[in-house]
Amino acid sequence: MRLAAGLLTALLLAGCAFDADRLPPTAPLPPAAPRLTGIDRAASREHHQLVAALGGEYRHARAEQLLQQVVARLTPASDLPAEHYRVTILNSPTVNAFALPTGHVYVTRGLLALANDTSEIAGVLAHEIAHVTARHAVARAEMEQRSMLVSRVVAEVLNDPVAGEIVRDQTRLSIAGFSRAQELEADRIGVRTIAKAGYDPYGAARFLVSLSRNAELNGGASRTAPGENFLSTHPTTPERVSQAIAAARLVSNGRPGVADRDTYLNAINGIAYGEDPADGVVQGRRFQHPRLGITFAGPEGFQLDNTAQAVFGVSPDGSQALRLDAVELPPSQSLKDFLASGWIEGMTTQDIAETTVNGLPAATGVTHGKEWHFQLAAIRVDGAVYRLVYASRDSSSAAIRNFRQTLASFRRLSSHEIASIRPRRIALVTAQPGDTAEKLASRMSAPDRPLERFLVLNGLTAGKPLTPGWTYKIITED
Template identity: 55%
Template sequence: MSAVEASQGAQAHRLGPLRRLAAFACALALGAVVAGCASDRIGFGAGTSPTLPASAPKVTGVEPLSAREHKKLVSNFGGEYRSPVAERLLNDVMKRVAGATDRPDQQYQVTILNSPVVNAFALPSGNLYVTRGLLALANDTSEVAAVMAHEVAHVTLNHAMQRAELERRSEIVSRVVAEVLNDSDAQQVVQARGKLTLASFSRAQELEADQIGVRTIAKAGFDPFGAARFLASLGRQSSMRATMLGEKPNQGPNFLSTHPSTPERVAQALAAARQIRAPGIGETDRDHYLQAIAGMTFGDDPSEGVVRGNRFLHPQLGFAFSAPASFVLENSSSAVLGLAPGGAQALRFDSVKMPDGMTLQSYIVSGWIEGVEVGPVESITVNGLPAVTAVAKGDEWTFRLAAVQSGQSTYRFILAAKNYTPDMDRQFRDAVESFHLMSSGESAAVKPLRIGLVTAQAGDTVETLAERMATDRPVERFQLLNGIERNGPVRPGSTYKVIVE
């Protein structure tokens, strides 16, 4: 949660209907944050700009649209992450990838985004973005080249524009049925069909971009099997997340998803690579890649707050709290979100500025969540800070609400549960009462995690190398970050990633 977002007005953070809080729990359970491609969600604009002759007069003092777009995107993803060595490698790879496409004259500039989320996207302006979360998951240069080629394929094929046009036509048909024919039942049928059509269309786009990406990196001299390896790592990440939440990993294709399931994409990427050449022939450049990302920040940036197990600490804003022990926490730009295994309990924590003249007592009943009845308000003190708490009930969910005031900021807890029990309420109250202002020493002790490298020696195993991991689930995370299958061996003399403080 950034300092900028934490200072937004209360109205901007107000939650909508009850279903919206349930929706964020569902979104967390589905593992939405590990999507490996965002190009169908971030618009490409109206297309490429016409090329002007070199002699054309230049307008000064006006920022180009592409520059404004770039700044906005970078801001939305945590800012730009500076790593000269990694940037140089990525731009060199991008030149090779671009030269192997159907538009070798197109120039691209790669930006590393300061986000732990695994994501990448390209714009027709020639800007290509990868998150440091994606760089941490990749294990060699050919894997990153595959991601770049996939995103460039979306651009050259005008996938975003095609999808936007399909959405527009579907919306028009739905509106005609509802407003002209005055048939709400038929409108629901049309909307359902439109969603299925759009999902099928987007899935086809992803698979098409995968196929072109594999052929492109092979033409550029990289190992075409890099795409399948990266997709397999993405699938393992999704499976680990599902396990943490007490769910079964998605098996087989999900035909209602806009993205094909990872197993389906891995299988098709493997098939495409095998048609080109046998494994072990193309360039992987593993050692060079690992050296380029060594020392990069891993996970949350302390300036945005960090998750450590079930704790959240924000050294810049100077506060910390602990969620119930079973919760999986995630830090977004505007709030900390948490989910218990199975999705029956959820948490939202954020910071707002109350309207002038409003008391905590009146604020907590001011309608944070629509459609619920707030019970009696209890005034409490949380580690020396004034606070209020109350229980609110909806049709399916029960909420423990709390607001803690510190200076000009008001910190809000919204903890939700189905089948609310006294023991659950005690855990929720403990979470609220764990909130405290951090001392200067506590804040200074919060250091970013970083990517380190270790060379396996004779006798080393996954378990012995994982002992160096400064994370929870060290063995699982070591296997995930290094593309090692369950029970897979480590090779003496090979270099592996570890997460260190």
């Protein structure tokens, strides 16, 4: 189990104490854009803790060198040309980037794999630098502190909890709008910066388009709940694309700027793509962990998310969710007693029964909250115990069936299955006369939908012919 960058919101609170009545209604989505994290108070310690929490640092000499060269070119063109920035690549397959006010900038290897030229990655880095130069993190933190103080005064000093809750709701709206405004401002500043640095100012818009298409390919667009964008801290991608194009027109002055496609592609050649098998691999609704030697599948329609704490999954309509994690348990403690000890704060596990799952000892039970019903299972595999929590808005037969099917799918991986799970990487191919997107896509070791993935990966649209002699990205296995 691993952590994805742009940390996914936990469906159940981390650790053993779960808040049963605050389960989010839908799957957490990859951020719609690069985002800003909080204020740094102890730069070195915070940096190392953050990197460790987000999958660790990914080392790729050519990519690291290129990123530092781009930052060195952007800095003099930024609003604070004397500032110093350090770029770290995070070992995460998700597409994200963010910055700390200290000048630490982070990009995931998933983002690097998606970009197609140097101006696109310059747009991402300039966006993050803009967050730093505009002091967005400080401004947001100050606003949140003021909001918390006002709501506390209303609720406690004036002894009006209801009014305090209303104030909190109103300030959440204000902060969300404030953050959206920050993102749009960072986009405008970023486009201006890359143009001043001599890069193609339209690179930012191209990458935003790829970002949106990648999210759709991975199921993000279909899993947004009604009203969820209402409090989103990021503008919608079409809004950002439109603004980025308008900003590029203002600063281009008829000069094309440098895209530097070949230099960029050569820099990311060989970079890891997708999940690191050492941390477990998600393919649609199936999770496999070759090092732990286990696998399971979520119900039909579920898209699983793998983090350091657990594997999460949510149904398309948000009415059902699951979590699988691992705990250490003394061999002498029975699984039945473990279930009875209570996982979810304030609730008692009922109907506990011992059973086996594909030859593995297990126990099951149920518990209920005000809004959510929980079906629980504990499975022992050698020295580890895996906890499966299945939450549903009701205790319908469909929810019970889905839980049982998910539990029944949990098993050991065979040695052949373990050997077949190999790392994927980005490789470069030169299009020959007669090559088509379909032909190159057929050479890919893609997790799914190879043609669509090839098009998104290369910023292409369906039906557009390839250019002989041009370099394109494909996915290969080691």
